[in-house]
Amino acid sequence: MKTDSLATFALLIASVVATGAVVESARAEDANNPGLRSKYVRVEGLANPIEAEEECDAILRRLFQRYGVPQRWRQFPVRFSNRPGGAIAGYTSYVYPNVTETVIFQSFAEARGGTLDHELTHAFFFYFLDSHFDLFFNEGVAQNSEYAKRGELRVEVARRCAANEFARLRTLCGRGEYDARLNLYVQGFSVVDYLIGRAGSLWFAAFLQALAPDASNVDAALDDFYGIAGLEALEAEWLVYVCGGQDRESTRAVK
Numbered sequence: 658m659k660t661d662s663l664a665t666f667a668l669l670i671a672s673v674v675a676t677g678a679v680v681e682s683a684r685a686e687d688a689n690n691p692g693l694r695s696k697y698v699r700v701e702g703l704a705n706p707i708e709a710e711e712e713c714d715a716i717l718r719r720l721f722q723r724y725g726v727p728q729r730w731r732q733f734p735v736r737f738s739n740r741p742g743g744a745i746a747g748y749t750s751y752v753y754p755n756v757t758e759t760v761i762f763q764s765f766a767e768a769r770g771g772t773l774d775h776e777l778t779h780a781f782f783f784y785f786l787d788s789h790f791d792l793f794f795n796e797g798v799a800q801n802s803e804y805a806k807r808g809e810l811r812v813e814v815a816r817r818c819a820a821n822e823f824a825r826l827r828t829l830c831g832r833g834e835y836d837a838r839l840n841l842y843v844q845g846f847s848v849v850d851y852l853i854g855r856a857g858s859l860w861f862a863a864f865l866q867a868l869a870p871d872a873s874n875v876d877a878a879l880d881d882f883y884g885i886a887g888l889e890a891l892e893a894e895w896l897v898y899v900c901g902g903q904d905r906e907s908t909r910a911v912k
């Protein structure tokens with residue numbers, strides 16, 4: 658899920674340009690349509706679905722390069738809704754083993770680099786991990802994909818740090834419901850950003866694979882993958898990173 662209160666962060670970081678070969682393999686001729694259509698998603702509710710499907714393929718291609726390629730994928734609809742979503746900018750629903758739909762309550766232009774990337778990251782990890790996984794890392798990694806919002810997210814992280822508005826990580830990790838301050842999103846983004854800075858995206862994806870079957874293993878998984886002795890130790894390191902200006906170059910690489 659993606660909420661509008663976090664949908665106002667501005668463009669900073671350009672997207673990664675991906676290779677053409679993967680694009681072609683991601684698209685198939687559709688006898689009912691003159692253009693090439695995505696085999697991963699089916700965009701509905703837009704006058705020009707082809708453009709949006711190309712963007713969805715580009716987003717997924719970046720996710721495959723960043724985290725790995727899922728074992729299986731079943732095409733699902735990405736529906737742009739005219740109905741106002743209220744506080745909700747979009748959501749993705751699942752009925753195991755498939756994603757059933759992604760719904761976006763924004764225009765394509767508004768959702769690009771933000772909610773669309775966020776929701777497709779949820780869909781990607783559902784297939785990549787063949788599972789739901791805990792809400793904290795799930796929202797954190799989805800926020801991380803919103804490249805158009807990262808700059809303002811980092812500003813919000815710094816503000817909450819200065820205002821002492823963070824929740825303890827132990828109360829957020831593995832959580833099955835949303836907190837009132839949406840620290841799941843803000844701290845989730847920043848902790849994921851820190852861990853990816855430590856050892857890269859593929860290593861982080863392997864960490865999530867270890868964590869997916871049982872979120873209560875988080876302390877052991879942090880030790881195994883990062884040499885961090887549990888959530889409190891991670892929290893202490895992460896706060897040093899945040900207070901030090903969120904400089905990824907300052908993070909200690911995992912050997």
Ligand SMILES: [Zn+2]
Nearest residue numbers: 658659796799
């Ligand atoms: Zn979400």
